[in-house]
Amino acid sequence: MHNNPMWAPFEVTPEETGATADAPGLVAYLEDKERLDATLVEQKALTFRGFGIETSELDPVMDALVPNRLAYVHGNSPRTKVGQNVYTSTEYPPQYTISMHNEMSYAHQWPARLLFYCERAPLSGGATPVVDGVRWLAALDPEVREAFAGGVRYTQNLHGGMGLGRSWQQTFETEDRSEVERFLEKGQSEWEWRPDGGLRVSQIRHSTARHPVTGAEVWFNQADQWHASGLGDQTAAALAQIMPEEEMPQSVTFADGTPIPAEYIAQIQERGLASAVDVDWRAGDLLLIDNVLVGHGRRPFEGPRRVLVAMSD
Template identity: 65%
Template sequence: MTTAPLADRAWTPREITADEAGGRGLADHLGDLGADGLTELLTEHKALVFRGFGVTPESVEPVLDRLLPNRLPYVHGNSPRTRVKGNLYTSTEYPQRFTISMHNELNYARRWPARLAFYCETAAESGGATPVVDGALWLASLDAEVREAFAGGIRYVQNLHDGYGLGKSWQDTFETDDRAEVERFLAESEAEWEWGPDGIRVSQLRQAVTTHPVTGAEVWFNQADQWHPAGLGDETAKELYDILPPEEFPQYVTFADGTPIPDAYVTQIRDRGLELAVDVDWRVGDVLLIDNVLTAHGRRPFEGSRRILVAMSD
């Protein structure tokens, strides 16, 4: 693992090697730990890297069964990915030349997974690390002005097309083509929605921070920088603004009362999360387990082929 050059860094994931486990396979080692032991270890360290266990595509299923006993579908997910098998997916299929900024999975939804597990099937020729960041450190790194501005929460807006348009369709997003099922999901999510001739518009009011249910740690917990055009970079943002007004973007975010979030706030959030992040540099067979509240993650640019699989659980 490598770290960004930040003098006051106070956290790094816990690495567990096959030698430390006495040479046992990872599934067996996790069985020795037990479900409670694994939970305690993850809560204490926030992220765990299992290295040198020789996990293969054929042997990853029993490992995931130990790490994530109740794997969840990626319903309402906004990033492009492919279902590999069951509730096991490819990691975000975003162009490899771009950085994916720090975020907690599905934290814009009413319910989010408690854990994520990543498995390295193919490591990139260069780059491609998965950066992880302590959400409490990220929150503390932001200027008081920014933290105060977000205290009232934020509003996420999605414009999901019916099969033709920018971004994901509502069918892909909700993994169904049944409108009634989508409406049931959104009602349970305390979201607002409106069907139009070309798809559906979804609006969700959410908090910008949350507290961990066990440790009580307060963490930065929103995707304002990923949903705001300023977080995409000047060139991409300009292209969007040239095509559409903000209220028609595939996804957009404002403060809770609908007022715009300043670009400078968004770039500060994005940049400080990435500056604080610790890079998990992948080797084939590595497994990364993270607490999805205490820890945010992202992706560094890469060259060559890279295949990281991900699963999530409650």
Template identity: 65%
Template sequence: MTWAPTEIRPGDIGAEPSVDGLLDHLRSNATLDKQLVEAKALVFRGFHVPENGLAGVLDLVLPDRLAYVHGNTPRTKVGENVYTSTEYPPEFTISMHNEMSYAHQWPSRLFFYCAVAPTTGGATPVVDGTAWLAALDDEVRERFLPGVRYTQNLHSGVGFGKSWQATFETEDRDQVEEFLAGNEADWEWKADGGLRITQHRRAVTEHPVTGELVWFNQADQWHVEALDRETAEAMLEILAEDEMPQTVSFADGSPIPAADVIQVRDRGLDVAVNVDWHAGDLMLIDNVAVGHGRRPFSGPRRVLVAMS
């Protein structure tokens, strides 16, 4: 049986179809943690939650929200550690990934809220990490098992990609170094004021509660093959590959074949399940058990994200 998120509607739980109905359910639900581990992803539909009613819901499901520090994608902060989803051109797909799996510490939960539904498309595909791992060829899995090495080149205000100031939400170098030292990362400040960071991380991990092995890395997104061909060629005319905003190799520094990352990307998307959005919908996911992405869309899509 194909895995899919568990949907919860007002009629399923005898609640009013309103934000107050959802709040009452969440306050009285002592088993939410267990329910999320078992379901891996929960989608709340039909509660018509307005954006100005979001804070109360977040305080119950993510009481200790994290800032998106060391995040590698462009977002806008819109509230107390609440952000827009990745601001990436709507015509492109965002491939499957577990949020910040490249980091020493990652969020265990992600929360999505749809304030404005897209006119067409724009689903958030979600993928069971065990199914993604199983979908890969044996030899590809074997090559990745020793782990991967991520490299970031963050400029100091002008350049490709994100600046180190935006990435770490500070202009204090000492604060950045303290963060990186505590997260087992290597770094060097470059002559132009930029920052180069190298991190050795796992490619597969064990879920802390269930013990399931899941695919857990973002190698396909950090690889040059993740860029559309026109963008990749244009950037490689200007920058050497090791000067790109982000790159990835196997743990020993050897290059990851393009065919490997294309297989990882495409098979993750192939086994994913689309979660289509209606205004007021919410989704809570276990960030280790489940990867997520974004389908192309048209219209004014506004999906907000928080993590803990």
């Protein structure tokens, strides 16, 4: 049932490529853009190891791997902007696993590529698991796939400056309401400005996607990360005591508004992680993924860990 069970990101090293083991060597190797594009679609994810890239040398490497870098507008996880459309990977507490997902699959537009760069490796743990989206889809029970066939409805409650979760100003990187409305209009979202200065956004999206080049169908939604049960039992129970689900910072139902059973959410998370391959980090490593073909997450870790992320269309 699982296609390609031995799939793992394709490793690019100085030995394999004949490039010098430094930033100029990698940049020279990446000058062949067509080769890079074709290899990424074929292999789905690429790790670049042994080039010893320093943070100060990152810009030309990023220009080659993720041209047209995008801002994290409409993003929903805590992170810090550290450069021109470069961010820390999510600042979610280190003891938690982040389940598999495709970046911004809930939005009307998502990045085609993600680039991760390890500035500082953790003492232990902290791998980035990656999953072949075709394999993840195949790992789910037919009952779950059929239930999701009609799509999902995501709802966000963004406060106006004070409250739980993110503000609409942080989320859209602007203070201008009309700019937010233009963005949401493009994505065929429904929205409502609340009397308290907050913003409620609702949008219906597909649960799977097809890759624009290969046509492969992949599991492509973030229902498990938006669902209350995806927060873990204790957090979900604590939140349920203080607010109804539709008032939470984010929630999800099937497209027609019916609730998604918690056991479906558990299956999606468990089988996504079970189908994943861990990419362990050493300082200076890079990981480039096709954001449609491959989902990603994060394993728990100890000690300081700093992984930067950039994305492009």
